[in-house]
Amino acid sequence: GQSLEQPSEVTAVEGAIVQINCTYQTSGFYGLSWYQQHDGGAPTFLSYNGLDGLEETGRFSSFLSRSDSYGYLLLQELQMKDSASYFCAWKPNQGGKLIFGQGTELSVKP
């Protein structure tokens, strides 16, 4: 079968670093995206990894290892506003389809 696995919840304190993992079992793999969604809001794009390695965008970084079928999102210098759900999304082919994981709810405490 095909699946994306992420932890359901993560808690961290302001200023800390947190890593949200995403492991996948898929047939056909073109890339891994990450989206953020605040309660009551719309998903917003954070990053995309098409190749192995690290992509950095400000406080957020994303990593992909195709050989390990594994990726992660790294959030540094956590702020209260980072409390949200984070979704990894698998791109199975060259078309526009994205398959989303179940999401990780991140709670940032003071």
Added chain:
Amino acid sequence: DTAVSQTPKYLVTQMGNDKSIKCEQNLGHDTMYWYKQDSKKFLKIMFSYNNKELIINETVPNRFSPKSPDKAHLNLHINSLELGDSAVYFCASSQDAWRENNEQYFGPGTRLTVT
């Protein structure tokens, strides 16, 4: 200016009714999508259109019918609504479906409640 807009934001209706949700994007994108997000926040693609042509049609009951009058608009019509259709429906767009990154821009969502 709102990039991807949807109407209505909230929709409460009874079982058996027919309803429509409208979506418009002003980003000049070629590809638009409909997603369903259930109460557990599971986000699942339903349909996608590229320049008015249907390119993704997931396993969705045929009570759901998308229509794209032009590449800036994608509507979703739902017939004979059922309790299980209650969810948040998101419209999204991307520059084109075959771009490497395929960053998708989501609308604010339509919360549909079927009673």
